[in-house]
Amino acid sequence: MVIFNINGSKIANAEVASSPLSIEAESAILIDATSGQVLFEKNADAAREPASMTKMMTEYLVLDAIKEGKLTWDELVNTSKYASSVLGSGQMIAENEKLPVKDMFALMSIYSGNDGSVALAERIAGGSEDNFVKMMNDKAKAIGMSDKTSFNNVTGLNREDLKEYASKTYTGENLMTARDVGILAQNLLKDHPELLNYTKITSQKLRPADKSPMTNWNWMLEGYKDSTYRKGYAYQGLDGLKTGHTDEAGWCFTGTAERNGLRLITVVMGAKTEAKRFDETRKLMDYGFNNFEKKQLVNEKTALDEAKVASVTKGVELEVPLVTKNGLSYIVQKGEAATEFKVETTLVEEGKRIAPIKKGDVLGTAKITYKNHTQTVDLIADADVEKASWWRLMFRAIGNFFSNLFSDIKSLF
Incomplete structure (x- = not known):
């Protein structure tokens, strides 16, 4: 197998490892989170629907806004009619309900809440999802994602599911390549490592009075190691990052885990079943941790x-x-x-x-x-x-003048 950089440039001309991997998904990639080196890839440049992995870009821009002081964790965010009625994961907040940014963000990053994602996007972009989508596409270009990636909404839902709320400006469906998802995840973790404080949470109540907690869709979280139903999937060191699923996208997952100072990022797109996306991620993670190590060159x-x-x-x-x-x-x-x-x-x-x-x-x-x-x-x-x-500069200039003069005279003889 040949190693590449995340942008597609070849790293090694010779075979560096014999890859035993046969990944049962439409596309996949394994990269080092620090350098962006690609350790394995399959159809990594094929554009596919990413489903809720789209929310990584939404998370990115929310965290940017907080970092830039445009938003605070305790600020109350209002829920619009659109946010409260959007289908899919979430459906936990009512129209005109106000929750702090930190709770909306937890709803988005732990429970993949479409409602929380829309509410946060509308708050940042002046009530317009289209304005936020423009920010998403601009950010994609800024961090080096390819022209094959395009966003038209903040959740990853299909236009058919969005119904009357589907954008009239941005047509088509959200599209990303596995390589671009890797670039997004790498930059997101580099710029906002605090995201992992949310994505590693297995369950949490949205409101203290809620009867049931939000449960993380990521079965591979190390925090599930003692879970009755998910301990068979829990993976040492895994603390993120984002699942996704629609009928069109199949079962998708971007994972990240750290062991012995080495953090890996995996992307699986188009797996056939919910469990298969995690099985294939485990293959990728095991291959990376078992065969590669980090060397400090400088x-x-x-x-x-x-x-x-x-x-x-x-x-x-x-x-x-x-x-x-x-x-x-x-x-x-x-x-x-x-x-x-x-x-x-x-x-x-x-x-x-x-x-x-x-x-x-x-x-x-x-x-x-x-x-x-x-x-x-x-x-x-x-x-x-x-x-x-x-004074020093004047005498230095005089000294340089005579030094050059004597050198010119010496060269005559």
Whole structure:
């Protein structure tokens, strides 16, 4: 099997592992959550209906709004007629009922509530699902999802199920490829790891007075390990991410699990039964954890031989030491020595390397390539450089003038 990056570029020209996998689903993918390396794929670029996996993008934009201060967890959100009447999973809130964002989000992420999803989307987008859908499609492009992905609603329901609420602006059905779902999940976890605090919950009441709790549709959650009915599906380290099902989409699941510092993301689309989507996910997870491991190739705050210093203009010092801002890790087959890699460095233009410079300022980038898979890390100043006084700069200029003059004279003889 050949390893690829999530965007489709080949990582290794040689066979790195003999894959025993035969995945019984229309499409699937297995990736490393940190680097985006693809460890297995099947029909990963075929566009299919994602059903409720659509809600990962809805969750993404809600969490963005909270992070940007446009929304708070305790703010009350009103339930419109549309939100209260939408079919499918949920159907737990009444028209004009108000619940805090945190409860609406729990309804969406734990119970896959279509009602909570619509209510949150309408709150963020001024009461218009179409406005929110535009945000979804814009976000998809911004994080590198392909043109095969398109959204027309926030829940993943079919237009037929939405009836009079189906968009007149965005026609067709929601479509995503397994690769694009992987890209979405990877970016969502990178930008909002707090999502896992919700997706790992097996059951929770929406309101304290409710008779029954919302039950998570994800049977593989590690939290189900003591469940009478689901312990046979519970998977060590699995804490998310999103199920989905419609008659047209089949049974779908995006899973994520972490073991020994390695977090994997799986996507299964178009499985034949509810249980099969979890069976196939287990195959993918076992294959990833049993055959691959993370290797740290570059440590955080490390000086690279290819760019140990950067020249500085108008500084007390003429150079500043450089180190990597972050570390970089790669996924390799277990037992493989990750010792040879290529480094290509680029400094920012000289006009941007002018004192004063503060420790931590980004002064360049390094592209680290291992087996044709490239990641980029910022190169940052490892010390402050104060701006030189005009007196120092004048004498430095005079010194440079005479140094160049003597060199020119010497070259005549």
